[in-house]
Amino acid sequence: MDGLEGGKEGVLAVVLADSYSTALDPLTSMTSPLCLLPLCGRPLLDYTLETLRIGGVTEVILYLTSHPSSIRSWLKASTWSTSPTKEAISITTIVNEDCMSVGDACRDLDTKGVVRGEFILVGGACLVGGAGLSLDNSVERHKERMKRDRHCVMTSIYTKANPGHPLRQQGQEIVLGTDKKTDQVLFHQRAGSTSYNFPIELFQHDEINLLYNLGDPCVSVCHPTLLALFSDNFDLQTLDALVSEVLESDLVDSTLYMEVEEKACLGRVWSPYTLITMEQWVKERWFYPQVPDRPSSGLTGGSNTLYKGKNVTLGAGVVCGEGVVLGRGSSVGARTRLSQTTLGAGTVVGEGCTLLHCILLEGAEVGSGLELSHCLVGAGARIPEGATLGEKCILGAGVELGPVSLPSCSRVCAEQQDDWGDDGDEEDGGLGPKAFLYTEEEEEDHDEDESVASGAGGQVIKDWWGSLYEEQEEDDDSDEDSNDGSEDDQGDLEDDEDEEECEHEDVKNFRREVVESLERGGATDNLVLEINGSKHAWNITLAEVNQCVISAVVTSGLIETAASLTPTALLATALENVKKFSGLLLKYGSQAANSGVKQGYYLRGLEDLVAKESCWLEILPKLLHTLFDQDILEDVPILEWMKEEGDDKEQGIYCSDFENVFSI
DSSP states (O other): OTTOOOBTTBOEEEEEOOOOOOTTTTTTTTTOOGGGSEETTEEHHHHHHHHHHHTTOOEEEEEEOSSHHHHHHHHHHSHHHHSOOTTOOEEEEEEOTTOOSHHHHHHHHHHHTOOOSOEEEEESSOEEEOTTOOHHHHHHHHHHHHHHOTTEEEEEEEEEOOTTOTTOBTTOOEEEEEETTTOBEEEEEESSOSOOOOOGGGGGSSSEEEEOOEEEEEEEEEOTHHHHHHHHOTTOOSHHHHHHHHHHOTTOOOEEEEEEEOSSOEEEOOSHHHHHHHHHHHHTTTTTTSOTTOTTTOOEEOGGGEEEOTTOEEOTTOEEOSSEEEOTTOEEOTTOEEESEEEOTTOEEOTTOEEESOEEOTTOEEOTTOEEESEEEOTTOEEOTTOEEOSSEEEOTTOBOOSOEEOTTOEEESSOOOOTTOOOOSSOOSSSTBOEEOOOOOOSOOOTTOOEEEOGGGOEEEOOSOOBOOOOOOOOOOOTTOOTTOHHHHHHHHHHHHHHHHHHHHHHHHHHHHHHHHHHOOOHHHHHHHHHHHHHHHTOOHHHHHHHHHHHHHTTTTTTTGGGSOHHHHHHHHHHHHHHTHHHHHHHHSSSSOHHHHHHHHHHHHHHHHHHOGGGTTTHHHHHHHHHHTTSSOHHHHHHHHHHHTTSHHHHHHHHHHHHHHOO
8 A cells, every 4th residue: 555654744533433432322323333323413433534634634544443434435425535635644444344442453563564664553433632732743753762672563632631631531531651751561550459559660760650630532653563462472361451462561661751732622432421422522612623603514603612504493482502413304303402402414302301411313203201311312303202212322323212211321223123933023122113232242341340231121231421530538537446545546637637627728828819809809810820830739630610709709708798688688698699609610510520519519619608607598589590591500419418408407498499489
């Protein structure tokens, strides 16, 4: 294959178009590959190719495994083939439908000998990036490292992602130990363990960095020797396994390096959680110029990150919150509420529905009165009126459910899977005319600490959905055999009390700095930078951040005078503060993922405010109403909070008042 070498003439990228994962099945496995799954109406592969073009890549080898004919057909009809420009990239496809892993793909590429220079390896055609990305410069820096270290075979590219970052998924966080001067990787461990065993050799270096605040978009600059390493080790199936082999084996003299992409936002879709999160980030324009309302999309942007296609029909009383995409020809019935949800072209949603954090693909239909939360609905799937779905459900393309109750974490496909000769009802899967439980092959060995959830039929399934990674505060375990009166125990209690007092002081100091930032004023983005800086300085949790922010905003200019003001004057000033800093509250309460939890932190902050000064109790219903009208708080977090606090008489006063105001 001529023209595939990396070098001065151009930058080559090898894109593995399959994730070799079942996390998004049956949305992808039955009828469509993962790389053609739409993100705000565009296939993921389109985002990947655009990301590579922005990064300076000029040639792409697209390695196809699942549904290669569909991918080739899309490429042939896409602008990558029909509208070539001087900025377009050259695309060559290689098909191997027998490939089962990243290792198999790399061994096949090594055998074919099509890569003869430095190249960028992209794991899974699901990469999304924005302006400022400089992959071509990363290649040049890798070449410079190779001049200093002839054993260098790979430079992995990471992004900054502190715990709580929306694109950092539980179970995929990574810990690295690197040489501080050269960035050579000396230690590499993927999460899934509560402890890390650092080798003693790691600390023989003059200076080392231990890094845990990284996101992994699965992008690496590689020398062809990397492919040969896979060929030499046929038991290696993943890139992580190869990294471990390089770092731990005395028989491999290769070295690995890393660098952090600072200028551009970069993320990857490989699970339901990351798909929904990336949808929100695209809507919020973090990946500019890759935005929903680009000229060829047919979408027009509005306020609150609302995007609409042509011929959209909305019934009376429809409420569209933040992060909503209404595809061409979609229809939404009266009194339906949508928030952080995407409707594909031609989708139909009935009356009185509530959809939160959902994605409905082209032609999907949802009956009246349904409530869906964190659900993925495939193209042409139908959910009738009277059905109920738990959270985190996936319906494959063409599924036709009956009026059934589907538990959380269920996956349903339209066709009966291979039952290996067992007699089964082929006409009806028990869930509807075309609805059968999707199951994946069970592995023989499971880790004891593997996350599990109850799926349809009561079976135990792996946590394939994914969730936001946040640092958890460790609870002090009490020792049943301890002597309560011992001097050691008394000393431990005193130490714990000192620690709690220290943490309390940190929160007080952080709140003071937030108040000072608000007093100085300025643009919302500048305030966010200041507050985030204070957060890291005082080591504050996300819950404490939101509680302090809402308290500081509401009480701005009222800290010393609130108790002496009339309720009317107090309310007027508080509402003025909310409107003045609404942009800041939206930033911390309605970001790309987990907004319900973050808004719950706001409500806890208001609880603390009432507990400290009773004068806020009387105006709280109207304050909450304004926060709702400003889209800072949504109805679901509020109603959940009301339910939790309903047993408290004092809380019940304003909870019931608020419920009467909205009558939801």
